[in-house]
Amino acid sequence: MSESGPQEYPFRSQAPLEPPEQWERLRQECPVAPIRLASGDQALLLTRYEDVRQVLSDPRFTRRLDAEDAARVTANASGGVFGVASGGLAGGGGEAHQQWRRLVGRAFTAKRVLAMRPRVEAMAGRLVADMVERGSPADLVAGLGFPLPVWVICDLLGVPDADRDRFAYWSDTMLSMTRYGQEQIDAAQEEFAGYFRAHIAARRADPGEDLLSELIAIVDAADGRLTETVVLGTGQGLLVAGHETTANMIGKMAAMLLADRSRWERLCADPSLVRPAVEEVLRFDANPGFGMPRYLTEDLQVGGRTLPRGSTVVCSMGAANRDEGAFEHADAMDLGRTPNAHLAFGVGPHSCLGQALARTELQAVLEVLLRDLPTLELAVPPGALARREGLLVGGLRQVPVSW
Amino acid sequence: MDRAPTARKEETIMKVAVDRDRCCGAGQCVLLVPQVFDQGEDDGVVVLLDPSPGGALHAAVAEAASVCPTAAIHLDPHG
Numbered sequence: 001m002s003e004s005g006p007q008e009y010p011f012r013s014q015a016p017l018e019p020p021e022q023w024e025r026l027r028q029e030c031p032v033a034p035i036r037l038a039s040g041d042q043a044l045l046l047t048r049y050e051d052v053r054q055v056l057s058d059p060r061f062t063r064r065l066d067a068e069d070a071a072r073v074t075a076n077a078s079g080g081v082f083g084v085a086s087g088g089l090a091g092g093g094g095e096a097h098q099q100w101r102r103l104v105g106r107a108f109t110a111k112r113v114l115a116m117r118p119r120v121e122a123m124a125g126r127l128v129a130d131m132v133e134r135g136s137p138a139d140l141v142a143g144l145g146f147p148l149p150v151w152v153i154c155d156l157l158g159v160p161d162a163d164r165d166r167f168a169y170w171s172d173t174m175l176s177m178t179r180y181g182q183e184q185i186d187a188a189q190e191e192f193a194g195y196f197r198a199h200i201a202a203r204r205a206d207p208g209e210d211l212l213s214e215l216i217a218i219v220d221a222a223d224g225r226l227t228e229t230v231v232l233g234t235g236q237g238l239l240v241a242g243h244e245t246t247a248n249m250i251g252k253m254a255a256m257l258l259a260d261r262s263r264w265e266r267l268c269a270d271p272s273l274v275r276p277a278v279e280e281v282l283r284f285d286a287n288p289g290f291g292m293p294r295y296l297t298e299d300l301q302v303g304g305r306t307l308p309r310g311s312t313v314v315c316s317m318g319a320a321n322r323d324e325g326a327f328e329h330a331d332a333m334d335l336g337r338t339p340n341a342h343l344a345f346g347v348g349p350h351s352c353l354g355q356a357l358a359r360t361e362l363q364a365v366l367e368v369l370l371r372d373l374p375t376l377e378l379a380v381p382p383g384a385l386a387r388r389e390g391l392l393v394g395g396l397r398q399v400p401v402s403w
Numbered sequence: 404m405d406r407a408p409t410a411r412k413e414e415t416i417m418k419v420a421v422d423r424d425r426c427c428g429a430g431q432c433v434l435l436v437p438q439v440f441d442q443g444e445d446d447g448v449v450v451l452l453d454p455s456p457g458g459a460l461h462a463a464v465a466e467a468a469s470v471c472p473t474a475a476i477h478l479d480p481h482g
Contacts, residue, residue, distance in 0.1 A: 110430030
C-alpha cells in the first residue's frame with residue numbers, strides 16, 4: 001500500500017451509510033498511512049483505536065497547525081476552522097488552554113445542560129410540528145437537523161431568533177474545506193465578527209442570562225484572564241463547533257436508525273434505549289468528517305513506529321470507532337452497547353467542550369421523534385442518500401422521510 | 404467461584420478517586436452517576452461526592468471511568 005504512494009484524503013465510500021473500505025484495510029495493514037490532503041500537502045493517517053487515543057491524549061502532539069512545515073488541511077489559505085482555532089486560546093495548549101476551557105466549561109456542565117433540556121425539547125417539538133404541518137414527505141435535515149442546533153446556540157449566546165438564519169450561513173461558510181472560496185470565507189468571517197462585536201456591545205449595555213453576558217462580565221472584571229478578542233473567538237468557536245457537527249449528526253442518526261427499521265421499532269418499544277442508542281450512532285457514524293489533525297514538534301512513537309518531528313498526523317476517530325480491537329462486533333450496531341468509549345467527541349484535554357450539550361440535543365431530538373412520529377420511515381432507499389461533500393464535518397445532504 | 408470466601412459479593416468495596424488536574428469537564432460522569440460525581444459551579448471540574456459508593460452503583464461508576472475522555476477517574480475495586 002505504501003509503495004503506491006499517499007492516498008487522496010478524505011476517502012470516499014461507495015454506499016452513503018457504509019465506512020470507506022480503506023478504514024479496515026489501513027487498520028489491518030497500514031495503521032500509520034501516508035495521505036495527501038485537499039491542499040496537496042502530505043500527512044499521516046491513524047486508524048487504530050489505541051493509536052488515536054494515545055495521540056489525542058498526549059499534549060506533545062500539538063494543535064500548532066500554523067507551523068511553517070505543518071500540512072495545510074484545506075485548499076484555501078485560512079485553513080477554515082483549524083486555521084481559526086489554532087490562533088486562539090482554544091487551540092493552544094497547556095495552562096492557557098485549561099484556564100479558558102474552565103471559564104467556558106462552566107456553561108456546559110452536565111447540570112446546566114440538563115437544565116436546558118426542557119427548552120431543547122420544546123424547540124425540537126416545535127420544529128417537528130412545523131414539519132408535520134407542511135406535510136409528508138419532508139427533509140429531516142432542513143426541517144429539524146440544521147435549525148435546532150443554531151436555535152440552541154443562539155439561545156446560549158442570547159442572539160435574537162430573527163438572526164438565526166444568518167448565523168447558520170456564517171457557520172456553514174467558516175467550516176468550509178473546499179466548497180466556498182477564500183473570498184466568501186473571509187467575507188463570512190468579517191460579517192460574523194462585525195455582527196458579534198455589536199452583539200457584545202449590546203449585551204454589555206444590557207446583560208441577559210446568557211453565556212455571552214457572563215463572559216463579558218468576566219472580561220469587564222478586568223482580571224486579565226479573558227480578552228475581548230477571546231470572547232469573539234469563543235463565540236465563533238461555539239458556533240462552528242456546535243452547529244454543523246450536531247446538525248449533521250441529527251440527520252445521520254435518523255438515517256442510521258431508519259435504514260434498518262427494526263432499530264427504530266426497538267427504540268419505540270423501549271425508549272430507555274435512547275441514551276445508549278445515541279452513543280452507538282455516534283460510534284457507528286460512517287461519515288464523521290475529516291478527523292483531528294495534530295502537529296509534532298519532536299520525534300514520537302506511535303503504533304511501534306517513530307514519527308519524525310514536523311509530521312502532521314490526522315486521527316480518524318471514525319475508523320478508530322470501528323476497530324475490532326476496541327469494540328466487540330464493531331461493525332454491528334448494538335443500540336444497548338455499554339460501556340461505549342467511542343471517540344466521536346475526541347479524547348483527552350481537547351475533547352469536545354460541548355459534548356454534554358450535543359448528547360442532550362441528540363437525545364431530546366430522538367425522544368421527540370419517537371414520541372411524535374413513531375411511524376417515521378425513510379422515503380428513499382438508504383443507498384440513495386447523498387453525502388455533503390467539501391466540508392470538514394461529514395453529513396447527508398438530505399434525509400427524506402415520511403410518516 | 405474458586406476465590407476465598409472473603410470476597411463475598413455483598414461485601415465488595417469500590418474506592419473511587421478523581422484527578423481534578425486532568426479533568427476536562429465533559430460531564431459524562433455526572434450524567435451517568437449523579438450520586439457519585441458532580442462538577443464545580445465555577446469551573447466545571449469534577450467533584451467527588453462519594454469515594455466509596457454502594458454495590459448498586461458499581462457498574463455505572465465503572466462505565467463512567469471507562470468513558471471519561473481524560474481518564475481522570477481511578478477505581479480500586481478492592482478498596
